[in-house]
Amino acid sequence: MEDNVLEIRGVHKSYPGFTMRDVDLVVPTGHVTGLIGPNGAGKTTLVKLVMNLITREAGEIDVFGLDNLLHEAEVKARIGFVYDEPNFPHDVNARDLGRAIGPFYRGWSGERYRRLLGEFGIPVRKRFKALSKGMQMKLALAIALAHDADLLLMDEPTAGLDLEFRRDLLEHLAAILEDERKSVLFSTHVTSDLERFADFITLIRDGEIVFSLPTSDLRDAWGVVKGAADVLARLDAPDVRGVRTGPHGVEALVANASLARTKCGPGVVIDRPSLDDVLVLMTRGDSYVESH
Amino acid sequence: MDDLLVVERIRKAWDVVALEDVSLRLPPGHIMGIAGPNGSGKTTLIRLILGHIRPDGGAIRVFGDDPGLSGRAIRSRIGFVLDRPISYEHLSVTRLGRLVADFYADWDEVEFQRLLDEFELPGRRRASALSRGMRVKLGLALALAHNAELLVLDEPTTGLDPVFRRELLARLSAIIADGRTSVLFSTQILTDLDRVADFAVFLRGGRVVFSGPKDDLLDRWAIVRGGPELAAAAGADAVRGIRRSRMGFDVLFDDMDAAKPYCDGPAVLERPTLDDVFLLLGSKESQ
Amino acid sequence: MWNLIRKDLILGRWTLIVNGSMALLAPFILLIPDEPPPVILYVLYVGLMCTMLPVSLIAKEDKFSATAFTCSLPVTRDDIVTSRYLGGWFIAGGWMAAVLALGLLAPAVRDLWSNGAGGALLGGLTMLGLTIAIVIPFTIRFGMNGLLFGLVGLQVLGMVLFIGALATGGLDGIERAVKSVIDAVGSYHERVGPAGFAVTVIFGVALLNWVSWKASRRIFRTRDL
Amino acid sequence: MYIYDIYSMSTMTGDLDTPETPRMRVILSNSSSEPIYEQIARQIRAQIIGGELEEGSLLSSIRSLARDLQVSVITTKRAYEELEREGLIDTVGGKGTFVAAQNPQFLREKRMSLVEEKLADAVSEARLVGLSLDDLSEMLRLLAEEE
Amino acid sequence: MKALIRKDLRLLAPYWWLILPGHVLFSANGVISPEFLFWIGVALAASFTVGLAVIDWRFDADRFVAALPVDRPAQVRARYVGAIGAAVLGTALYVAYGSVIVAAFPARLGWRTGAGAWNSPEGIAVFFLVAAALVLILLPLLFRLGLVRGIWSFGFVALAVMAVAISRVSNAGAEAPSQALVEELAVFVDDRGAAVAWPLVLASLMGLIWLSARLSIAGFRSREL
Known part of the structure; x- marks a missing residue:
């Protein structure tokens, strides 16, 4: 088999x-x-x-x-x-x-x-x-x-x-x-x-x-770090899978949430990513061609 | 500023009941999401608002008037995207714009062009050559270009990928920012309602199973998942739904505190997702 | 592979019944006022109606782009092509034989066969063979619309040539060429006699179908569905 | 690799930390058990008490906050209503919502209750982990000296 | 209502270069006889009138239009303006084709001229009546029953009307029903004198259009979209 x-x-x-x-x-x-x-x-x-x-x-x-x-x-x-x-x-x-x-x-x-x-x-x-x-x-x-x-x-x-x-x-x-x-x-x-x-x-x-x-x-190890712009600096680059800036700060998709927690400290919100979050954060804006 | 849309105990039936005793209100500057399985009456409600059909019972008022009588005046203030987002697909985007512009007194061509750029819709491309997501955006551009006060969208997100969906919902949130315009959209994907929807209406078999601020569901309601002993909870008044699960029962409470006494021992108390609420609310055992 | 033919028969049941019944109208040819028509006309009519059967099946599959579904079944692409040829012959040939046999029951039709029966049958078979050999590769490559456009295109081309020939007075040039071909076939027919001629024609049609089958397989192998 | 450059691109251009008027900063978590409107109220309250949002500064309207945070208008309205009940902000019809005049004494009181709240959390966490009172006070002393 | 008419024109815009040449080619068959020219003219006019009548169903847009700020009577009126306009266009083309044919082959054909001829006022009036009648019957059915059931019931109604018309006219001349109609109208005009007859004809035509429109509006008002 x-x-x-x-x-x-x-x-x-x-x-x-x-x-x-x-x-x-x-x-x-x-x-x-x-x-x-x-x-x-x-x-x-x-x-x-x-x-x-x-x-x-x-x-x-x-x-x-x-x-x-x-x-x-x-x-x-x-x-x-x-x-x-x-x-x-x-x-x-x-x-x-x-x-x-x-x-x-x-x-x-x-x-x-x-x-x-x-x-x-x-x-x-x-x-x-x-x-x-x-x-x-x-x-x-x-x-x-x-x-x-x-x-x-x-x-x-x-x-x-x-x-x-x-x-x-x-x-x-x-x-x-x-x-x-x-x-x-x-x-x-x-x-x-x-x-x-x-x-x-x-x-x-x-x-x-x-x-x-x-x-x-994706559910347990990955995380979405949400915080002020300076939070990004504290994360180490290879761990970041995608970034999206909003009016109130940034959302960074990271592959190792616990590592990010140690780096950013308690004050920063680290959410569990839904699959939609993963998809949205790893896609660069609206680049769509005819569906194949 | 009274409500844009008032639906009171509406009834509509062909050989089967499409809507039974449905009531809801939509104030200006808000988003209302209507969710329900196929054939639950979502499209029937939209057809009533647009004046395509007349109710058998109850009353419907859009901008204070009856769509059946003064449909024309009402529809001049409504932007719509049907479940087939674009008709006359053999026309190019600009030609479609000119055709629709002719019907609206306060059509704003500058705004329409701006929307086309924002949605990256090439003017010369034929509508038939656009993907479904692009067609929904074109439908939206046509609906927004005559500063409508009520946007009616029939399952705009069906068949769209998550990135498109989130972008579309963000656009709806921007539309109501002026506090004047409201949006009513139907959907089968409940996560659409998670974020920007103010009011949620769940339809099942033509009846309203829930109608009210979506936050109540997410902030106040609770689910207790536990073993067979939870069957006893069925009687409690705070229980809005109960359903058999692999290990025992899932019980939906409309109040977190009322749920607490039931989750001693192995039972787990959780905050519900809209999917859970929807499934439990109409489940057979709860009737 | 026989499953594929069986599938077409089941799923295309109604189309076959409707088109098949057209062939049954053949005996009405006798109503033409002047003396009974040559049997070749009768056979050719039946042959034409019967070849419509496989063509209509292919058209239906093409219209609903059902080929992708067929190709997802546990068959190879070559099976699909082969089933179209065998299916074509089996359905069209089988129904043609049935209709002709049925016609024999009516005495008026039976005496039609008195003269030129062999030639008529040969004509019918040739038409059947030619249609299948041409239609299948054409539809695989260009689809049904392609075929229709092709046919319309041929007609327009024919008209243009005809007008061109009319204008430049080259009409008799074309007539001569066509006549010479007919004479050549006629003289060959004398030389080898009806049986020999029949064998050559059948062999020719078989060869054509074989070549067409090979070409269709090669085309279909690389076609994206 | 694609992902890396987006990260470095955003920091290099530095568009993230351009000096702006002291804007309110609200970060929402959708997997915490705290309702969204409470998260909004809590963060705005902390920024007012913490002084980042001075007295009289204009807050973004209920609707633009809802649009920014991609939440329902009712959520932000409820958060603002709660802050208004606590006297931290007040809405002037037509002109918008402003940070209310805080009398210092009321402010200190608020800060004290904030500290108390945090200490209570620390104590309950410590009990969970089985830390004794001495260990807890030792940690407090170390932290206090660090600042 | 004007916007609806402009809509229909805009929808047809991309197709004009396809429709007109087809019509010109098709009308060439009119050379055979006034009767042929008449019915081919009617067929061409019908392609405009019926084409316009079903245009929104053809593009599956009936719900789309109903969602625009137009009320149903306006949709019906716009549809009638379009249909009558198309009938007028058809009539004009009929006369144009006829004159071209007569000019090109005057001697050989020797078509009838003067009163009761194909291009006499009676001839044109009869043509317009037949061309318009087609759509005046179809529209109320379409507006009340929708496309599929509308077309079906139109089929039956049209057969009934044809049967009545032909049986009434057949004694006059089976092989040229349309020209027989023209003669009958010519006789009608002579008896009463042009001054009385024509207003009567026009009035009855207007009455017919008005009646059909009223039926359509009543039917469409309660139709569920």
């Missing part, structure tokens, strides 16, 4: 206006890895590279220890995928989709698929176009979860879904993860979902992996 379900080494991919150069990423098995980053950072590109929807100029991608080009079919047989724009034909209903997709997967269970449809409240006969956006996403999820995949690859699966469904979905995924052979790679803008649920967080920006860290590190 591989200790890494997904390994991306030295991948190079470029679009007009966007390049991703020698990207390395490792997704450990049996865990949930959250992928966060601003629009156009390359989250969707990564997912598409793994699924071989787009070609790459250089680099290797191993899934379940197998090269995803040489063993394309076998690798994809064990991946459950959900894209931010579920692109099923519009005049198809859930029952047809199940009958058409089922045979592709060894682990497919029609019974589990029906149970998921019931649980997610998806009408079996209704045409795809007639479903609400939320319902369309739930159908894509039902299909991804119905064939007992070892890796769930999700690009923005909860876009436009409400809090209650997101919580149920996370609980559903948590149940799946009790089997430590399963893993989840989950890209989202709603970072509050990841805060409690993800074991590792990978931040990607402008085509570069900025870091891949356990969520506990």
Whole structure:
């Protein structure tokens, strides 16, 4: 059993206006890895590279220890995928989709698929176009979860879904993860979902992996130092991950809050960073290109 | 300065009840966030304010008038961004500006150009070529360029990344700084309300589950997470919601002091996040 | 790979039924007032309607950009291309045979086959083969809109050439060239006789499909979805 | 590396510590259990008693403070109301909010209660850690001599 | 209301260079006969009138417009001004194309001239009536039922109107219904004398427009957006 379900080494991919150069990423098995980053950072590109929807100029991608080009079919047989724009034909209903997709997967269970449809409240006969956006996403999820995949690859699966469904979905995924052979790679803008649920967080920006860290590190070791401008001088530079100046002082994201505490003394506020804070403080203003 | 928006016991139903007995008030110079799951009535409420539909029961007053009767006058003082931020996407940004400008007597072209620069929106680019975040900003620029007194935004932050969201919310905070303009926006991401929202309204199945200053929730309310013995707390009057958790029960209190007696022993007393409040408030067990 | 064809059949059920029924209208050709039409017309009509089936499936997949979904299933890209060719032949060929067989039940249609049956069938198969060989690589490379633009572009080009030839009086030059090609085929037909001619045509169509299949695989391998 | 240069850039240009009118400084923490409006009131009260905000100086308005701190207007209003009840600030209709005239005696009293409060915290912390009274007074003596 | 009209013009602005050449090419078929020219003219006029009528649905902007400071009667009035304007434009184009054709092929065609001819006042009035009638029926349905149900019900209503019109006129001349209508109007004008007939025709036309507008306003007032 591989200790890494997904390994991306030295991948190079470029679009007009966007390049991703020698990207390395490792997704450990049996865990949930959250992928966060601003629009156009390359989250969707990564997912598409793994699924071989787009070609790459250089680099290797191993899934379940197998090269995803040489063993394309076998690798994809064990991946459950959900894209931010579920692109099923519009005049198809859930029952047809199940009958058409089922045979592709060894682990497919029609019974589990029906149970998921019931649980997610998806009408079996209704045409795809007639479903609400939320319902369309739930159908894509039902299909991804119905064939007992070892890796769930999700690009923005909860876009436009409400809090209650997101919580149920996370609980559903948590149940799946009790089997430590399963893993989840989950890209989202709603970072509050990841805060409690993800074991590792990978931040990607402008085509570069900025870091891949356990969520506990971000939550417990990292800190946001808030204070007057002179506070920055007291911090040692390599520890600072990002700075933002506000009308009332500065906010500095540091990778070692306890170290910062010793440096700054008791008077300075050091908060626990939310993932939004991490993302905002490590992003330089508003540099957005078309989302990839 | 009386309230900009007054909604009294509004009822609206098609084959299913969309809004039932909803009341809220929005004074000038404040931000109100409306949160709720899909189909909880958020968009219905916005359509009522814009006069797209008429209520079946209750009354709604915007700037003191009924949107159904004097909709035109009211809408000339409202800036809106619908959940589809931009229509007529085949037009360029400047052309869209000219089209919308025609409808507003007090359209301020200088302000519109300034907003386009601030939001880094290229004038010649077609709206269809903009990302969702950029389109929301264009919608906002169009809404702000005729110094509207009430801004109505339907799920502006859905699908935006955190940096964009925080920037948009900061912009809303700046808008109300003049003390005259108010903002009403719906959202599914409760962290949007954490910071700048003054009032929070939680809708579930068309009913108001909470409505009031958001600070009450963050400063006064409390959550006790504990074992099965907490089931006994269900009866207490300060309890606003109770929900089964893995280890036992999570109980939501609307007063920190009322919660203290329940957290002796293993139970933990915490300050709630808006996500927790929202989930616990409407949870089935609490009804 | 047969799963892919099965998937297309299930998901494209309604499209196939609607377009397929068009082929069933073939016998109405008999209503044309003058003496019964040559059987080649009947077969070509059925052939054309049947080739619309795979083309409409490809158009549907292209319209909803469902190819990304198909490509995410546990299949290789080559499987997808191969399933389009085999699927095309299987669906179009199969339905064409069925419709023609069905037509035999009606006596009026049966005696249509009295003369020139072989040629007609050959014509139908050739058209089927040519359409599949051209449409699939074209749609993979340029998508359905590309194909439509291409067709419209060809028509406009044809019109321009025609007017150009009309203006410069080169019309008969083109006629002569076309006539010479027809004569060459005619003389070849005499030399090898109908059976030999049929074999060569079938071999030609098969070769074309093979080349087209190879090209499509190469194009699709590097196409970003 | 990108992150380093942002840090050094901000210090080099020194735009952070340009001398400004003695402005009120409020740093909010969102993970402390103290409500936001109390944090605001506490920090402004300390800056008034500490003398950084002299008598009569103009404070930023409720709304511009809310905008700066990215909090709700109601929060800053509640903080100002609390300070006004304590007589530390007063709002002149139309002109804004000013630091109220503090009579020195009232100021000393306020400072004394502040010191008392801090000592009480120190004592409770010490008890938690198991420090005895002598150790605590020893530490106090060392700290006092240092200044 | 003026802003709404300018809006529609602005929306069409990027498309003019595409619409006009298409129309000119299409109208060339009118060379066959006045009947052909008439119906092609009506088709062209309809492309303007119906195009304008559904423009906000085409861009999925009906909620966007309803959120602007305009009341519903103003939207209806602006839509009618646009529709009638388009019908006038269609009529003008019809006459223009006709005159170009007559000028280019005078001898061979020998179209009828004088009273009851395609370009006589009666001919133009009938053309305008038919072009406008189309949209005067469609708009109330669109405003009351929205796009999808509006177009469906329009289909049925239009069929009914066509059936009535053709059955009434068929005895006069099956193969040229429009010219038959023109003759009928010419006879109507002769009987009563131009001074009486034309005001009557104009009055009935205005009445028709007014009635359709009233229906639309009533329907749109209570429509939920």
